[in-house]
Amino acid sequence: MKDIIQIKNISFNYPDQERLFTNFSMNIHEGEWTAIIGQNGSGKSTLARLIDGLIVLKSGQIVVDGLTVNDENIFDIRNKIGMVFQNPEDQFVGATVEDDVAFGLENRQIPREKMQQIVENSLKQVGMWDFRDRIPANLSGGQKQRVAIAGIIALSPKIIILDEATSMLDPRGRQEILKLVDKIKHDNDLTVISITHDIDEAAGADQVIVVNKGKVVEADQPDKIFGDINKLTSIGLSAPFTSELLSALRKRGVDSPSQYLNDQRLITWIKQLIS
Amino acid sequence: MDQTINFKQVTHTYQAGTPFAQNALSQVSVTIAGGSFTAIIGHTGSGKSTLVQHINALLKPTAGEIKVSGRTITPATTNKNLKQLRKHVGMVFQFPEKQLFEETVIKDIMFGPKNYGVSDEEARLDAKQAMGLVGLDGSLQDKSPFDLSGGQMRRVAIAGVLAMKPEILILDEPTAGLDPRGHKEIMDLAEKLHQQQGMTIILVTHQMDDVVDYASDVIVMDQGKVVKHGEPKDIFSDPEWVYDMHLDLPSAAEFACRLITAGVPLKTIPLTIDKLADAIVGVIQGGQSHE
Amino acid sequence: KLRVVDIVVLGIFMSLLLILGRFTVGVQAWRLSFGFVVTAIASMLYGPLWSSTIAALTDIIGTLMSGSVYFPGFTISAILGAAIYGYFFYGKPISWKRVIIAQLIIAVIVNTVLNTYWLTILYKTPFWTFLPARALKELVMTPIQMAILYYTLNSQTMGNIYNRLFN
Amino acid sequence: LFGRYLPGSSWVHQMSPQSKLMLSFYFVVVIFFANNIWTYAALSGLILLVVLMSGVSIGYFLKGIRPLIWLIVFTVLLQILFSSGGHVYWHFGPFSISDTSLINGGFMFIRCLLIIMISTVLTLTTTPLAIADGVQTVLRPLKKVHFPVDTLALMLSIALRFVPTLMDEMETILNAQRSRGVDFGSGSLRHRISAAVPLLVPLFTGAINHAENLSTAMEARGFTDSEHRSKYRVYRWQRKDTISWAVFLLIGILVLFIRKS
Numbered sequence: 001m002k003d004i005i006q007i008k009n010i011s012f013n014y015p016d017q018e019r020l021f022t023n024f025s026m027n028i029h030e031g032e033w034t035a036i037i038g039q040n041g042s043g044k045s046t047l048a049r050l051i052d053g054l055i056v057l058k059s060g061q062i063v064v065d066g067l068t069v070n071d072e073n074i075f076d077i078r079n080k081i082g083m084v085f086q087n088p089e090d091q092f093v094g095a096t097v098e099d100d101v102a103f104g105l106e107n108r109q110i111p112r113e114k115m116q117q118i119v120e121n122s123l124k125q126v127g128m129w130d131f132r133d134r135i136p137a138n139l140s141g142g143q144k145q146r147v148a149i150a151g152i153i154a155l156s157p158k159i160i161i162l163d164e165a166t167s168m169l170d171p172r173g174r175q176e177i178l179k180l181v182d183k184i185k186h187d188n189d190l191t192v193i194s195i196t197h198d199i200d201e202a203a204g205a206d207q208v209i210v211v212n213k214g215k216v217v218e219a220d221q222p223d224k225i226f227g228d229i230n231k232l233t234s235i236g237l238s239a240p241f242t243s244e245l246l247s248a249l250r251k252r253g254v255d256s257p258s259q260y261l262n263d264q265r266l267i268t269w270i271k272q273l274i275s
Numbered sequence: 276m277d278q279t280i281n282f283k284q285v286t287h288t289y290q291a292g293t294p295f296a297q298n299a300l301s302q303v304s305v306t307i308a309g310g311s312f313t314a315i316i317g318h319t320g321s322g323k324s325t326l327v328q329h330i331n332a333l334l335k336p337t338a339g340e341i342k343v344s345g346r347t348i349t350p351a352t353t354n355k356n357l358k359q360l361r362k363h364v365g366m367v368f369q370f371p372e373k374q375l376f377e378e379t380v381i382k383d384i385m386f387g388p389k390n391y392g393v394s395d396e397e398a399r400l401d402a403k404q405a406m407g408l409v410g411l412d413g414s415l416q417d418k419s420p421f422d423l424s425g426g427q428m429r430r431v432a433i434a435g436v437l438a439m440k441p442e443i444l445i446l447d448e449p450t451a452g453l454d455p456r457g458h459k460e461i462m463d464l465a466e467k468l469h470q471q472q473g474m475t476i477i478l479v480t481h482q483m484d485d486v487v488d489y490a491s492d493v494i495v496m497d498q499g500k501v502v503k504h505g506e507p508k509d510i511f512s513d514p515e516w517v518y519d520m521h522l523d524l525p526s527a528a529e530f531a532c533r534l535i536t537a538g539v540p541l542k543t544i545p546l547t548i549d550k551l552a553d554a555i556v557g558v559i560q561g562g563q564s565h566e
Numbered sequence: 567k568l569r570v571v572d573i574v575v576l577g578i579f580m581s582l583l584l585i586l587g588r589f590t591v592g593v594q595a596w597r598l599s600f601g602f603v604v605t606a607i608a609s610m611l612y613g614p615l616w617s618s619t620i621a622a623l624t625d626i627i628g629t630l631m632s633g634s635v636y637f638p639g640f641t642i643s644a645i646l647g648a649a650i651y652g653y654f655f656y657g658k659p660i661s662w663k664r665v666i667i668a669q670l671i672i673a674v675i676v677n678t679v680l681n682t683y684w685l686t687i688l689y690k691t692p693f694w695t696f697l698p699a700r701a702l703k704e705l706v707m708t709p710i711q712m713a714i715l716y717y718t719l720n721s722q723t724m725g726n727i728y729n730r731l732f733n
Numbered sequence: 734l735f736g737r738y739l740p741g742s743s744w745v746h747q748m749s750p751q752s753k754l755m756l757s758f759y760f761v762v763v764i765f766f767a768n769n770i771w772t773y774a775a776l777s778g779l780i781l782l783v784v785l786m787s788g789v790s791i792g793y794f795l796k797g798i799r800p801l802i803w804l805i806v807f808t809v810l811l812q813i814l815f816s817s818g819g820h821v822y823w824h825f826g827p828f829s830i831s832d833t834s835l836i837n838g839g840f841m842f843i844r845c846l847l848i849i850m851i852s853t854v855l856t857l858t859t860t861p862l863a864i865a866d867g868v869q870t871v872l873r874p875l876k877k878v879h880f881p882v883d884t885l886a887l888m889l890s891i892a893l894r895f896v897p898t899l900m901d902e903m904e905t906i907l908n909a910q911r912s913r914g915v916d917f918g919s920g921s922l923r924h925r926i927s928a929a930v931p932l933l934v935p936l937f938t939g940a941i942n943h944a945e946n947l948s949t950a951m952e953a954r955g956f957t958d959s960e961h962r963s964k965y966r967v968y969r970w971q972r973k974d975t976i977s978w979a980v981f982l983l984i985g986i987l988v989l990f991i992r993k994s
Contacts, residue, residue, distance in 0.1 A: 015733070040454045041424055052953055075955065083953045086452070089898055090946035093954070095862045095890050102965035107955040109963045119965070135862075137897030140319060151954065167452050170319060170481040171523050197454040236456035241526045241548075248552035254559065263530070267537050274539060274558050333908045358914055366912040373902070374909035376934035378722045386931070390914030421726055421938065435913060570956060571948035573884060577891030578940045581899050584892065589903070598922075600929060607937070623885060624892070626868060631737070631861050634801075635848045636758070689808040689841070692815050710926060723934045727941050 004030035004159060004191050005051060010060030012043075012050065020046055021214040024060070028159075028207075033185065033192045035202035035222075038211035039236035044195045045086075047211070048163045051193075052081050065158060079108075082152030086164040088144035089136070097139070098123065098132040101151045108155070122150040125187075126180060142173030146180065153184060160185070162194040166201070174198070199232070203240040203262060210235070226260035242266045277344055278309030278442050278475045280330055285339035287325055287499075299325040301499045302339070307492070312469045312476045314486040314507075317496030318521035323479045326496065327445050330477070331364040332357050344442070362391055365441030369448045371432035372425065380406075380423070380431050381416040387439040398438070405434035409464055426457040433464070443475040444468060450482065462489055483525040487511070487546040495520060511546055527551040572612065575731065576620055579608045583624040588632075598707055605644075606651045606715055607724070610660070611731065614652025621648035639684030643676050650676070660719040665712050673708040737797075737856045743788035744973055745858045750867030752974040753859055756981055757851045763985045764847055769993045773843050779984045780850050789857050797853040798846070805845045813838035865889045866968060883959040891947070899940065906935045 005028035013019040020043040028034050038044050049055045051062055053074040062069040064077050085091045094100030098119050105115045123129040126146040136144060145165055152160060160181065166174040178201060185192050194201065202208050208225050210217040212235040218225055222240075226232070229239040229247055239247075242263060246256045254273070261269060287300040300322050307313050315323045328334040329341050332348050341348040346360055368374065377383035384402035385395075393401065406413065409430040415423065420431050429449075436444070446465060450458040466489055468474045480486060486493055486507055493510045495503040497520055503510055511517060511528050524532065524544075531544050531551055540558060545551040568576075587601035609617035625644040629636045654668035678701050686693045718724065745753070760776075767773050784794065798805075812834065819833030859867070869886040876882045907917060910931045917928050 039456055040426060049949070054949055054952055075957075078953060078955050081953075083950070085946065085950055085953075087946055090943050091950035092894065093891070093947065093951055095865075095894050099890075099966060103951075103956075104954040106962040106965055107957070109961060111963060112965065112967065115963065115965050135897070136894060137901075155955070171483075172318075172481075172521065199455070236454060238455035238459075241530065244548050245527075245530070245552060248548050249555060252552055252556045254556060263533070267534060267539075270534060270539060270555060271537060273555075328908070331912060333911060354916075354918055358916070361912055361914060364912075366909070368905055368909045368912075371909065373939055374906055374913075374931075374935055376723075376931045376938075387913040419722065419726070439913070568884065569948075570952055571944060573888055573959065574891055574944040574948045574951070575941065577888035578895055578899075578944050580888060580892035581895040582936070582940060584896055585899055585903065598926070600933065603933065619885065620888065623868070623889060627861075627865060627889065627892075630754070630852070630864050630868075631856060635852055636761070689811075689845070692811070695811060695815065710922070714926065714929075718933070721934075723937065727937065730941060730945070 001032075002030040003027040004065050005193075006061075006063045007047075007051075008061045008063070010050065010057055010062065012046065012055075012058055014046075019214065024214060024216065026209055026216050026219060028191065028193055030191050031189065032206035033182075033194065033204075034207045034209060035205035036193065036195045036209045036211055037197060037199070037202050037237060038217075039197065042211050043214050044211055045163050048083065048161050048193070048195055051161065052083055053077055079155065080157050081159045081161060082149075082155060082157040083161045083163060084145060084148045084152065084165040086167055088141040088148070088168065091148050092136040092144055095135065096132070097128060097134050097136075097147050100136075100147055101154050104151055104155045118154050119150075122154040123147075125153055125184065126150045140173065141169050142176055145169065145173075145177050149177075149180060149184065153188070156188070157190070159191045159193065162192065162196070164195055164197075166196070166198065174201075178204075197237065199226075199238050199240050203242070203260070210237075212236075222262075223260045227258050279342075279344075280307040280309075280443070280475075281342040282306070282326075282329070283340050283342070285329060285336045285341060287329065287334060288337045291337055298499050300329075300336075303499070303501050304339075305494060305501045305504055307475070307477065307494070309475055310473055311492050312466070312478070312490050313492040313494060314478045314480055314490035315494045315496065316480060316483070316486060316522060321496040322499040323496050324447060325499075327366075327447065327477060327479055330443070330445060331361045331366050333366070358391065362439050363441060364443045364445065365436040365439060366445045367433055367436050367447065367449055369451055370429075371436075371449075372420075372428035374435075375420045375428060375432055378419060379417050380411070380420050383420055383431060384435045384438050387435055391439065401438045401440065402434070405438040408437055408468070409434045410460065426453055426460075429453070429457075429461070433461075437468075441474070443477065445477045445479070447479045448481065449478070450480075450485070465489065481523075483511075483523050483528075487525045487527075495522070507546055512544065514544065568616075571731065576608065576612065576616060579604055580620050580624050583620070584628050587624070587628060598710065602647070602711060603714060603718055605648050606655060606719060609648055609651035610655040610719055610724075611728065612652075613656040614649040617652045618645040618648035621645060635688070637684060637688050639687065640681070643680050643684070646680070647672050647676050655719065660716065662716060665716045665719075669708055669712045669715060673704045673711075678704050738860050739789055739793065739857050741788050741858065743786060743858070745783065745787040745854060747971070748973050748977060749968040749970055750859050750863040751870040751968065752970065752978065753855055754864070754867040754871060756977060757855050759981060759985070760851050761848055763988055764844055766988055766992055767844070768840075769991070771991045772988045773840060773847075775984055775987055775991070776847055777843065779981070780847055782980075783854055784850065787854050787858050789854075793857060794850060794853055797857075798849055801845075801849060805842065808845060809838045809841050812841040861893050862890070863968070865893055866966060870968065881959075883962070887959045895943065898943070899936070902939055903932070903936055906932055 007024065007026050009023045009025055010021055011023060012021045036044050050057055051064060053069045065080050067073040067077055069077055092100050093103045101119045101122055102115050105118060120129065123132055126149050128143065128146050128150060162181065166177050169177065181192060184190065196202060203222050203226055205222060208222050209219040210225060217235065226240050226243050229243055232239045242261050249256045282303050282305045285300055285303045286298065289297045289299050315326065317323050325334060329336060330343055332352060335348060335352050336350055338350060343360065344363055375383050377386060381402050384405055385398040388398040388401045411430050411434060420428055449461050453461065462485055465476050465478065469476045478490065490507060493505060493507055494501055495510060511524055514524055514532050517524055525546050527548050528544050528546050531541055535541055541554050545554050583601055583604045586604055587599055590597040590599045605617060605621050608620060621644040622641050625641045650668055650672050654664045658664065682693060682696045682700050685696055764776060767776055813830060814828040816834040816837045817829060819831040821829050821831045823830045869882065872882050915928055915931060
C-alpha cells in the first residue's frame with residue numbers, strides 16, 4: 001500500500017505553549033479512510049493544519065503525495081488537499097452558495113465559462129444545486145458543510161481532510177455528511193482523513209490512529225483498537241457501541257469475543273448464539 | 276418555592292403583522308413538573324429554543340400565558356421587573372462560552388450575582404461555590420477566561436449561571452462540540468444538580484442517549500407544537516413514529532430494532548445498553564431452555 | 567500589504583460597523599450608536615488609510631441598502647472621522663490626551679460644523695437653525711465618547727485582540 | 734437591517750446594479766437644478782414611470798416614507814418659516830409666512846419625496862450583494878491609481894456575508910446577558926453605556942475568532958491575494974440600461990431648459 005502522506009519526526013509547539021508534538025511520525029495510506037482520534041487539545045487539528053502548510057513546521061518533514069511541505073510546494077499541496085473545517089459558519093466565503101463554490105476556482109484563475117460548468121457539476125454531486133442562490137444565513141449547518149464539500153470537489157483534490165467537520169451537526173446531519181463523503185471518496189478515488197472524536201464514525205474507517213498528548217498511541221485497523229474499552233476511556237475517549245454491548249454481555253456471563261465487531265458482525269454473532 | 280412551569284395555549288409568532296410572519300409555537304399547552312429532569316427534543320426548527328426562551332421571558336407569547344413559580348407571563352408583560360424571574364430560571368445558551376467578557380474567571384462568574392445587588396464578598400463566595408460545582412480548580416480564578424481550553428470556558432459560563440442560584444436550569448445543547456469526556460462531565464453535572472440540589476433541569480438536546488440516560492420526562496416538539504409528553508420509554512416505544520418526527524432512536528434501541536429485523540426475538544425495545552444486554556441474555560437462556 | 571487575516575478582519579469590522587451603526591442606546595435625540603468604537607478600533611489596528619476606506623465604503627453601502635438618502639457629504643465626514651482616529655491612535659499609546667484631542671476635533675469639525683453644513687445643502691435649510699441643537703448634543707455626547715474610547719482601546723480585550731492578530 | 738429587497742423580474746430589477754446606482758445618483762444631482770413647477774413636474778413624471786417599471790406596489794413606497802415623515806415635515810416647516818420675499822401673510826421675529834415661502838415649502842416637500850423615492854426603488858429592486866457589486870464596478874476605474882478595488886470588493890463581500898451571522902450572535906449575547914440580570918433597555922445613560930461592555934467584548938472576540946478561522950479556510954482553498962483571481966459573478970450592461978440612460982439624460986436636459994434662470 002502506498003503512503004500518500006508521510007509524517008517524519010515532527011516537533012511543534014505554539015508560541016509560549018507546551019510542546020504539542022515531539023518526534024511525531026505517522027503515515028496515511030492512499031485510497032483509504034483514516035480516522036485520527038483523540039480528545040480535545042491532543043493536537044489533532046494542528047496536525048491537519050501542518051499537513052496543509054497552514055502552520056509552519058519547526059522541525060521534521062511532511063511529504064504529501066511526493067511533495068515536501070514547504071513554501072515552494074505549498075500551492076501544489078493545497079491543490080491536492082481539500083479541507084472541511086469544524087465550524088460551518090467560518091468557512092463560507094462567498095455571498096451565496098454558488099459564489100462560495102466558485103471561490104477556490106477564482107483563486108486558481110479558472111475562466112468564467114469553465115467555472116460555471118464546474119460549479120453546477122459540484123453542487124449537483126452534493127445535492128445543493130437547487131440552493132445555489134441561497135445566502136449562508138438561510139442554510140442549516142449540514143447544508144453549509146455540503147457546500148464546503150462541493151467547493152472541494154470543484155478543485156478535484158486527491159485527499160480530503162475532515163477537521164471535526166461533523167462535530168457541530170446534529171446526529172442526522174452528521175450521518176448525512178459522512179455518507180456523502182463516503183460516496184464522493186468512491187466516485188473520485190480519494191483518500192480521506194477524518195479528525196474526529198466520534199468513535200462510531202472512526203469504527204467504520206479503514207485505519208485508525210489514536211493520538212494522545214502529541215504521540216501516536218496506536219495506529220491500526222479498527223478491529224485491533226476498539227476491543228479494549230478501558231484503554232479508550234483512559235485517554236478521554238468513549239468506546240464504540242458494539243464494544244460496550246459486548247462488554248455488558250461479558251459481565252452477564254456470556255462468553256463474548258474480546259476483539260472489535262462492527263454492527264453487522266455483532267448481529268451475526270448474536271444470531272449464532274441464540275440458534 | 277413551587278418550580279412547576281405551566282404553558283397555557285401559548286402561541287408565538289415571529290415578525291407578526293408582516294408578510295414574513297411565522298408561527299414558531301402554536302397553542303402549546305404543557306406542564307413541566309417541578310423537580311423533574313425534562314428533555315425537550317425535536318428536529319431543527321421545531322420550536323424547542325423558542326419554547327424554553329418563554330420560561331424566563333426572553334420571549335413573550337403572542338397569545339396565551341406561562342406560569343412560572345407564581346409569576347404569570349402574558350403578551351402584556353413588560354420588560355420591567357423580570358429580574359427576579361430570570362434569577363430564578365437560569366439559562367445556559369448553546370455555546371455559552373461566547374458570552375464571557377470579564378478579565379478574570381472569578382469576575383465573570385460574579386457578574387450575574389452582582390447584577391442582583393449582592394455584595395462583592397457574597398458574590399465572590401457564590402462564584403467560588405459555583406466553580407466547585409462545575410469542577411473548576413480554584414487556581415484558575417484569576418486567569419483570563421480567554422486563556423482556558425474550550426471545555427473549561429464552557430464550565431466558567433455555566434458557573435456564571437449557577438452562581439445566581441437558580442432553582443430551574445435550562446440547558447440548550449450544553450455538550451455541542453465537546454469530546455466524549457467533556458460531554459460526560461457536563462451531563463453528570465446536570466444530574467448532580469438535579470439530585471443533590473433538587474434543581475428542575477430542562478435539557479434541549481439532539482442526543483437521544485442522553486435523554487434515556489438522564490431524563491425522567493420527555494417533551495417532543497414538531498412544527499411548533501408539543502406532539503408527545505411522557506417518560507422516555509413511552510416516547511421511544513414506537514420506532515416508526517420516532518422516525519416520522521425526524522428523530523433518532525437511542526443507540527441501544529436502534530440496535531435492538533436491527534436485531535429484531537434480523538430475526539432475534541426481543542419482546543420489548545430496550546433503551547440502554549444494560550437493558551439490551553439483559554434482553555439478549557434472556558433470549559439466549561429462553562432459547563436454551565427450549566432445547 | 568495586508569495579510570489574508572487582515573482582509574478578513576477589515577471585512578468583519580465593516581460588518582460590525584453596519585450593524586452597530588444602527589444599534590443605539592439612549593432615548594430619542596440623545597441616542598448614541600457604537601459605530602464610532604468600531605471605527606476607532608480599526609484605526610488603531612490598521613491606520614488611517616484603511617480605516618477611512620472601510621468607513622467610506624460602509625457609509626455608502628449602509629445608506630444605499632437601508633434605502634435612506636445617499637449624500638456624499640456624509641461619506642466625507644466618515645472618512646475624516648476615521649482618518650483623525652487613525653492619525654492619533656495608530657501605533658501610539660492611547661493616552662487621555664490623545665483621546666480627548668482626537669474626539670474634540672471630530673466633535674467640533676466633523677459632527678457639528680460639517681454635518682450641519684451637509685444638511686444645509688441637502689435640505690436647503692439655514693445653517694444656523696440646525697447648529698445650536700447639534701452643538702448641544704455634541705456637548706453632552708463628546709465626554710461620554712471620550713471615556714468609552716479610552717477604556718475600550720486600553721482594555722485587556724483589545725490587548726488580546728492585538729496579540730492574536732499581530733504577534 | 735437589509736430585509737428590504739423584493740424579488741421580482743421587472744425592467745428595473747433586470748437592469749445592471751452599476752447603472753441603477755449611477756442613475757439614482759445622477760437623478761439626485763438633477764433634482765438640485767429643479768426650481769419651478771415644470772421642472773418638478775418633469776422629474777415627478779420620470780419617477781412615476783420608474784415606479785411603474787419596477788412592478789412594486791405604491792404601498793411599499795409609502796411604508797418606506799413613513800419613518801422619515803417627521804424629518805420631511807420639519808424641513809418643509811423650516812422652509813416655509815424662513816424663506817422670505819413675496820406677499821407676507823404673517824410674521825413673528827425671524828419667522829414669516831408668505832406666498833413665496835409656501836411655494837418653496839411645497840417644492841421642498843416634492844424634492845424630499847423624489848429623493849426618497851429614487852433611493853427606495855434602488856433598495857427594493859436590488860439585492861445587497863448586487864448593490865455591493867455595483868459600487869465595486871463604479872470604483873473599478875480607480876484601479877489605475879492603485880486603489881485596491883479587488884481587495885475592497887472581497888472585504889465588502891465578507892462584510893455582507895457576516896451581517897446576518899453577527900446579528901444573530903448579537904441577539905444571543907444580549908439574551909444570554911439578560912438572563913444574567915443585565916437590563917439593556919432602561920436606566921440612566923451611564924448605566925446603559927456600561928451595559929455595552931458585556932455586549933461588545935463578546936461580539937468583538939467572536940468577530941476575531943470568525944476572522945481567524947475564515948482566513949485559514951481561505952488559505953486552505955488556495956487564496957493568496959485578491960489581485961490575481963478570475964471572477965465568477967459578472968453583471969453585464971444590457972439594452973435596458975442604455976435605454977434607461979437615454980431617457981434619464983433626456984429628462985435631465987429638459988430640466989436644464991425649462992428651469993427658471
